[in-house]
Amino acid sequence: MSTLVSLWSRAKLLRCQRVGAGTVVWGRAWIHGRGTVLLGQGVVLDGRLAPIELHASEAAVIEIGDGTIVRGGCSVEATARVSIGRGSILGAYVKVIDNQFYPLRGERKVRPAPVEVRIEDNVVIGPHVILLPGSRVEAGAQIGAHSVISRRVPAGTCVVGNPPRCVGEVSGWP
Amino acid sequence: MAVRYESDPGAPRGPVMARLHELAARARALWLLRSATLGRGVRATGWLSVLNRGELRIGRGVTFLGGMIPTRLSVRPGAQADIGEESLFNYGSVIDVATRLVIGKRCMLGSMVHLRCGGRGLVLGDDVWIAHSAVVESGVTIGAGSVVAAGCIVTKDVPPGSLAAGVPARFLSLELLDVRERSPRRSPPGSGLDLA
Numbered sequence: 001m002s003t004l005v006s007l008w009s010r011a012k013l014l015r016c017q018r019v020g021a022g023t024v025v026w027g028r029a030w031i032h033g034r035g036t037v038l039l040g041q042g043v044v045l046d047g048r049l050a051p052i053e054l055h056a057s058e059a060a061v062i063e064i065g066d067g068t069i070v071r072g073g074c075s076v077e078a079t080a081r082v083s084i085g086r087g088s089i090l091g092a093y094v095k096v097i098d099n100q101f102y103p104l105r106g107e108r109k110v111r112p113a114p115v116e117v118r119i120e121d122n123v124v125i126g127p128h129v130i131l132l133p134g135s136r137v138e139a140g141a142q143i144g145a146h147s148v149i150s151r152r153v154p155a156g157t158c159v160v161g162n163p164p165r166c167v168g169e170v171s172g173w174p
Numbered sequence: 175m176a177v178r179y180e181s182d183p184g185a186p187r188g189p190v191m192a193r194l195h196e197l198a199a200r201a202r203a204l205w206l207l208r209s210a211t212l213g214r215g216v217r218a219t220g221w222l223s224v225l226n227r228g229e230l231r232i233g234r235g236v237t238f239l240g241g242m243i244p245t246r247l248s249v250r251p252g253a254q255a256d257i258g259e260e261s262l263f264n265y266g267s268v269i270d271v272a273t274r275l276v277i278g279k280r281c282m283l284g285s286m287v288h289l290r291c292g293g294r295g296l297v298l299g300d301d302v303w304i305a306h307s308a309v310v311e312s313g314v315t316i317g318a319g320s321v322v323a324a325g326c327i328v329t330k331d332v333p334p335g336s337l338a339a340g341v342p343a344r345f346l347s348l349e350l351l352d353v354r355e356r357s358p359r360r361s362p363p364g365s366g367l368d369l370a
Contacts, residue, residue, distance in 0.1 A: 053241070
């Protein structure tokens with residue numbers, strides 16, 4: 001049975017350049033774009049609630065570390081690099097972008113430069129969080145639901161809100 | 175001039191394939207928006223859920239982008255919705271018009287945007303950009319050239335040429351972003367406050 005599950009998952013992950021052992025897809029995953037998608041071992045793409053989108057443009061890389069769980073409705077769009085660490089959890093409908101696609105002022109056809117987004121190990125990101133270009137969520141941090149992150153979140157902190165505020169530290173975090 | 179969003183800008187599409195995609199998008203729009211009054215060249219590159227019981231007028235060159243979640247556009251009986259030329263809609267938006275909705279020209283609505291046009295209607299000026307997952311409440315007028323940042327909830331009128339960010343929305347004139355660029359403590363590049 002688990003062989004059938006893994007074969008079915010593999011079929012959905014054909015567009016990935018690397019898929020680790022034990023990676024599964026539940027529901028629907030939409031992986032498109034000419035870039036590179038690298039999945040570690042034991043990654044769970046839980047697209048049962050809504051499809052998960054991994055869009056890596058030309059010369060972009062999306063990397064998801066071992067044991068990470070990505071919940072339904074997540075959308076990761078990379079034009080340069082988005083890396084997600086090990087053992088992290090991305091809640092439902094999280095949006096991760098490394099390019100804001102249009103400038104705030106000036107000619108709207110000129111795409112701004114991308115800035116890498118890094119999510120490190122053991123991070124818990126709540127549902128409906130938006131990670132803007134240049135975000136960096138350090139290890140062990142937890143981000144509350146509906147937050148909008150555009151800068152660095154220090155390791156082991158709990159960050160909530162829009163604009164985001166640090167509301168505490170993760171208990172037991174060294 | 176419309177901003178043409180290519181899902182993969184570097185992808186070399188031959189002229190034949192590009193033309194076929196364009197024709198398919200136009201045909202899809204003609205079918206999905208058959209209950210609306212359409213201008214020339216309206217395109218839909220994905221699924222769109224339309225329920226029009228009032229008046230829906232869509233200007234020329236408007237593009238509805240598809241994605242993993244369809245955009246839902248509904249106009250209630252007796253309501254009017256006017257969408258300006260060359261506007262762009264991304265996936266997953268929910269637009270429910272109860273009385274009146276006016277969207278200006280060249281507006282860009284990001285993914286999962288909620289336009290809650292309740293009893294007091296909603297007006298978007300020209301060249302407005304509403305980023306991903308923003309919510310615009312009823313009775314709001316968004317001035318021309320303004321940007322509503324991602325995840326923002328707008329409850330009051332946005333002046334022209336402003337950036338609205340946060341919950342609830344706080345406004346910052348886009349002109350002031352010049353000053354930020356020159357100061358030694360700059361925002362990191364690519365953050366929401368970056369310039370062209």
